[in-house]
Amino acid sequence: MDPVDRITADNSPAKATHILVIDAPGLVVEATRRADAVSVWCDDIRDAELVAPELLIEHFDEALADVDLVWLRLPRSLGALDEYAELISRWCTEQVVMVCAERNKYLNLAMNPVLQAHFQDFHASRGQDKCRALVASGPRRSTITWPRHGIVEIGAQPLDLWWHGATFAAGRIDKGTRVLLEVFDQIPPATTVVDMGCGSGILSALAAHSWPGSTIHALDVSAAAIDSTMRTCTGLDVVTHWSRSLDHLPAASVDIVVTNPPFHRGTAKDSTPAIGLFRQAARLLRDDGELWCVANSHLPWAAHLTRLAGPTAEITRESGYTVTRSVRVRHPR
Incomplete structure (x- = not known):
């Protein structure tokens, strides 16, 4: 795991029922240690090629209803973050915790309201190795607006x-x-x-x-x-x-x-x-x-x-x- 993966894992529960890993193939092994079920979404085919095919999902849907922990490598685009947060809020369990992280130099304050639009509770972690995690919970059950x-x-x-x-x-x-x-x-x-x-x-x-x-x-x-x-x-x-x-x-x-x-x-x-x-x-x-x-x-x-x-x-x-x-x-x- 790189520093971004580590701060993601360090700010998460020790155990989960079902972990969804998004655009973070370096976290898949750790996810299998913490949860009985693991699903993985990769937008980039080069990331998907690093993951066991049986773990990859093709859609966000009701199959994710028991996901209680989501790990996300923060995307550059606020639109991508909004779409991911919307899908997680819509499909995952009401107890879901979403932990997303990136290096400090790529974070910006505009990410906060994007997450707050889809989750009731939100906070940022302390910095670690020049990285920071954003943690959201309490999904608002967003209406799907993407694509x-x-x-x-x-x-x-x-x-x-x-x-x-x-x-x-x-x-x-x-x-x-x-x-x-x-x-x-x-x-x-x-x-x-x-x-x-x-x-x-x-x-x-x-x-x-x-x-x-x-x-x-x-x-x-x-x-x-x-x-x-x-x-x-x-x-x-x-x-x-x-x-x-x-x-x-x-x-x-x-x-x-x-x-x-x-x-x-x-x-x-x-x-x-x-x-x-x-x-x-x-x-x-x-x-x-x-x-x-x-x-x-x-x-x-x-x-x-x-x-x-x-x-x-x-x-x-x-x-x-x-x-x-x-x-x-x-x-x-």
């Missing part, structure tokens, strides 16, 4: 956009995606498209509308993103993948890859996932296939894209974001 949806405009076309609290850019078109949308009509028509890091499904939906009859593969490590994309793209030929890779797709089988790659994992900056996406794109793209990428202009992606995918050109630069096009060039063996 949410609303109409956004992509080009001249309205889109019914769905999102969860943990979905990137929940409920809006982020600046990077908006810059890519402005040049989307420059992308050549395609029959097989991959949206890497699909978020709420904006690019997948636009690709499906732009190229009727094409197949769109939407990939994300976040379960919230995948469910959001499925809802946003209802009725469209979009196949979703809760996964870190598309290794099951054949090499050189894709015409176009679009991506707004992440450069964070949780609270930490991390370029590894983005570079991994570029490697996957290079494997999937056919000869002369194109990778369209939008990213913060200060990030050094162009060199990586040229090395991994092929010749890379800047298409536009606006509002601190740059769109590039990389053309896959395969060398004959």
Whole structure:
């Protein structure tokens, strides 16, 4: 266990009937020591891969009615915290205690009213190893309000956009995606498209509308993103993948890859996932296939894209974001 896991466990009852562990795979072993029943929810597939499959749950529902202790690694997003607190308040026993923690530098006072909206009693622990736990009890039996949806405009076309609290850019078109949308009509028509890091499904939906009859593969490590994309793209030929890779797709089988790659994992900056996406794109793209990428202009992606995918050109630069096009060039063996 890391310091965040330890302060979570240290501020919890010694025994419980049923522990629900959320986004904290490092606490699963300790949970099995303290409770007869353990359930685990991981939004990130990379966390889920660390947990025994039989412990993982796919939904928050009445199966959690006897959960009396919840351990949660505090998310960055207040929306994600609100959704988790809402679900716990709605489905778990009236005796449930929710203990959530993070390093002090990632805590903010806005988290307090979010928890207080769903629980009658709330307090913060003392600091420990530069971490702190927030403890809530007395669920208010919240009404379920997540996921949410609303109409956004992509080009001249309205889109019914769905999102969860943990979905990137929940409920809006982020600046990077908006810059890519402005040049989307420059992308050549395609029959097989991959949206890497699909978020709420904006690019997948636009690709499906732009190229009727094409197949769109939407990939994300976040379960919230995948469910959001499925809802946003209802009725469209979009196949979703809760996964870190598309290794099951054949090499050189894709015409176009679009991506707004992440450069964070949780609270930490991390370029590894983005570079991994570029490697996957290079494997999937056919000869002369194109990778369209939008990213913060200060990030050094162009060199990586040229090395991994092929010749890379800047298409536009606006509002601190740059769109590039990389053309896959395969060398004959």
